[in-house]
Amino acid sequence: MTAPRILYCHCAYAKVVPEETKQEVLGRLSASGLPFEAVTDLCEMAARKDPALERLADGGPTKIAACFPRAVKWLFFGAGFPISDDGVEVLNMREAPADEIVSGLLGEVEV
Amino acid sequence: MSAHRLDGTRIRVVLHDGDADTSQRLETLTALLEDGHSVTCAAAPPDPSDDVVLARFDESTATIRARVEQKIGRVDPEPSPFWKPWFPVIDYDRCTNCMQCLTFCLFDVYGVKEEKIDVQNESNCKTDCPACSRVCPEAAIMFPKYKKGPINGDVVRPEDVQSEAMKVDISTLLGGDLYAALRTRSDEARKRFSTERDESKALLERKRCLKKLKKQLDIPDEVLMTLPSAGDIEERARRAREKAKRRGERSQSVKDKKPTTEDDWGI
Ligand code: SF4
Ligand code: SF4
Numbered sequence: 192m193t194a195p196r197i198l199y200c201h202c203a204y205a206k207v208v209p210e211e212t213k214q215e216v217l218g219r220l221s222a223s224g225l226p227f228e229a230v231t232d233l234c235e236m237a238a239r240k241d242p243a244l245e246r247l248a249d250g251g252p253t254k255i256a257a258c259f260p261r262a263v264k265w266l267f268f269g270a271g272f273p274i275s276d277d278g279v280e281v282l283n284m285r286e287a288p289a290d291e292i293v294s295g296l297l298g299e300v301e302v
Numbered sequence: 303m304s305a306h307r308l309d310g311t312r313i314r315v316v317l318h319d320g321d322a323d324t325s326q327r328l329e330t331l332t333a334l335l336e337d338g339h340s341v342t343c344a345a346a347p348p349d350p351s352d353d354v355v356l357a358r359f360d361e362s363t364a365t366i367r368a369r370v371e372q373k374i375g376r377v378d379p380e381p382s383p384f385w386k387p388w389f390p391v392i393d394y395d396r397c398t399n400c401m402q403c404l405t406f407c408l409f410d411v412y413g414v415k416e417e418k419i420d421v422q423n424e425s426n427c428k429t430d431c432p433a434c435s436r437v438c439p440e441a442a443i444m445f446p447k448y449k450k451g452p453i454n455g456d457v458v459r460p461e462d463v464q465s466e467a468m469k470v471d472i473s474t475l476l477g478g479d480l481y482a483a484l485r486t487r488s489d490e491a492r493k494r495f496s497t498e499r500d501e502s503k504a505l506l507e508r509k510r511c512l513k514k515l516k517k518q519l520d521i522p523d524e525v526l527m528t529l530p531s532a533g534d535i536e537e538r539a540r541r542a543r544e545k546a547k548r549r550g551e552r553s554q555s556v557k558d559k560k561p562t563t564e565d566d567w568g569i
Contacts, residue, residue: 204386204447205387217328217332218324218328220343221359222324226342226343226345227343228343229335229341229342229343230341231312231335231338231339234389234446235385237391238387238424241312243312243314243340258446259451260455261455261456261457262391262444262446262455265394265444266446269421
């Protein structure tokens with residue numbers, strides 16, 4: 192079975208995700224050597240209905256590190272690129288500590 | 303410095319191998335993300351393509367930025383003003399298509415697409431104003447960058463839908479017709495501007511009049527002070543009244559009939 196893709200949202204245009212959580216998650220993701228996608232701010236992309244969202248939404252099983260799952264789901268939908276309900280897991284960096292997010296993203300493969 | 307295309311298009315940078323240590327990797331990634339670019343971290347270099355910039359983790363951030371700028375061709379000498387992405391996001395699992403949000407919004411953020419409420423003018427939305435989410439009877443409107451739930455996307459609990467803070471009935475707000483109230487206050491403010499030398503006094507008066515609205519809906523002061531003109535508000539009030547009248551007439555005979563045209567929504 193192929194590993195789920197990983198998408199990280201940097202939530203750059205507002206301070207709603209704690210800075211330490213973002214830095215810790217991004218640092219450990221890049222240190223893992225695993226492939227992943229990172230975007231500046233999913234909200235901003237959704238507002239512009241950025242066509243790049245299509246590639247991000249359309250990739251099969253995906254783990255997304257961002258904020259509340261309900262918000263992320265309907266942001267993609269509102270931009271015209273719905274994500275599937277199956278196989279997409281959203282990890283909430285607004286609420287969960289970095290450790291939890293990283294183990295959710297990397298599972299057992301963390302280095 | 304950030305390097306966006308003048309049309310606002312962002313570039314995607316594909317970062318691959320290279321012997322950078324963890325802190326250099328993080329620095330490069332953070333710099334590119336804060337410049338506004340998407341980044342793909344790949345295990346191996348992909349085939350070159352037109353819409354991406356390839357870079358290695360062990361290259362300096364300055365080198366990668368220079369390559370990005372070269373790819374973009376032109377760099378906006380005056381980057382467009384900062385816009386916090388603030389706009390309503392609708393949870394269609396909850397939305398009942400009642401159109402209260404569309405009727406309420408004075409800035410034409412909402413429209414109708416294929417008979418459904420639709421967010422159409424995101425950038426018209428007033429930053430940090432979550433007012434329309436509070437008039438939604440189903441708690442279906444989110445602002446992902448709002449501080450509190452459920453407006454920020456957190457799970458909606460039964461008490462959120464019931465709570466007074468969440469559920470503001472437009473028709474009873476400010477003791478009756480919201481738009482008439484806004485219009486009156488707007489006219490008052492205008493008169494004061496023309497008759498009083500002390501403009502700050504008039505501004506204070508307008509602020510005071512709208513305090514209730516601000517408190518109930520968490521509307522920032524700046525938004526209250528930039529409400530559309532009295533004429534615009536009057537026009538919306540007229541449409542809202544017509545809509546309510548038509549609804550009343552219709553409700554007797556075709557209670558559950560859904561509107562089929564934009565006109566039916568009174569917009
Ligand atoms: S999707 Fe969530 S984490 Fe990403 S930019 Fe929007 S509010 Fe921030
Ligand atoms: S007010 Fe709420 S339920 Fe009604 S149309 Fe708008 S989002 Fe949907």
